[in-house]
Amino acid sequence: MCEVINDFFDNTFNLHKGFFFTMWKLLISPGKVAHAYINGKRKSYSNPTRYMVIALAFQTFIDYWFKTTEVIKQDDYYSFSFLSEAMNTSMEIWNVKLAVEYILLTNLxxxxxxxxxxxxxxxxxxxxxxxxxxxxxxxFPTILFIVMPMLFITKVLLNVYVTKEVIIVLFTAYLFWSYLSFFKTMKITQRLFRFFVVVVVFMFIRIVILPLVLSYLYLQTP
Known part of the structure; x- marks a missing residue:
């Protein structure tokens, strides 16, 4: 039985061959880890797919047992004057659904x-x-390893609700840190500008366009 369990964790998660080392390196020098994988130097680091699976499983476990993503329900989302009240309400509901109920699909x-x-x-x-x-x-999974423990500590242990703005700041800060180090061969001004455009477009699609499309397709009411 123990051998079966060991084989499962070995083949699925590869925990004892670099997972924690990979996570630590992704916190301090993320660009180096990504470049190593792309360049074929992969023995020291966990496979990215396995790393992602572990992160999503970790997030699911934390939220299932401690309902940490319920803090997102405490926030108000943005409204737009050119849309009807019903549409704004539906978009807010979809934003919450995407962040809480469909979080796995949203992460993917x-x-x-x-x-x-x-x-x-x-x-x-x-x-x-x-x-x-x-x-x-x-x-992206590394962001989960940063945010989920924070939500656990603040909600479960301190009973404090973290606003979505704090989560967004942590999310964007790590993305800037990781990708600016990854695209290091490009001039810093060009990196900053291009990546800023990527983040703005991504946030706009995730927070505005996606909920808007879903609201037109499936209008949600409280």
């Missing part, structure tokens, strides 16, 4: 769509989509 959307924007904006560096996808398999 983020991980898959974000590198597509990077591919468009950073074409001069000649990275293909698959290479950029592997970076998001490393960087």
């Amino acid at each position: 959307f983020n991980i898959i769509f974000f590198p597509f924007l990077l591919y468009l904006l950073f074409k001069p560096l000649k990275y293909n989509y698959t290479e950029l996808l592997s970076t998001s398999f490393y960087f």
Whole structure:
């Protein structure tokens, strides 16, 4: 029985061959980890797909037992004067649903769509989509390892609700840190501008366009 369990964790999560080392390196030098994987130097680091699976499982476990994402329900989302009250309400409900009820699908959307924007904006560096996808398999899960323990500590232990603005700041701060270090061959001013455009477009699509489309398709009411 113990051998079966060991084989399961070995083949699925690869915990004892670099997972914690990979997570630590992704916190202090994320660009180096991503470049190592792309360049074929992979023995020291966990496979990005396995790393992502562990992160999503970790998030699911924390939220299932401690309902940490319920803090998101405490926030008000943005409204738009050119839309009806019913549409604004529906968009707010969809934003909460995407952040709480459909969080796994939302994370997968983020991980898959974000590198597509990077591919468009950073074409001069000649990275293909698959290479950029592997970076998001490393960087986005690391954000979960940062945010989920924080939500656990503040909600479960301190009974304090963290606003979505704090989560967004942590999210964007780590993305800037990781991708600016990854795209280090480009001038810093160009990196900052291009990545800023990527983040703005991504946030606009995630927070405005996606809930708006879902609201038109499936109007939600309280």
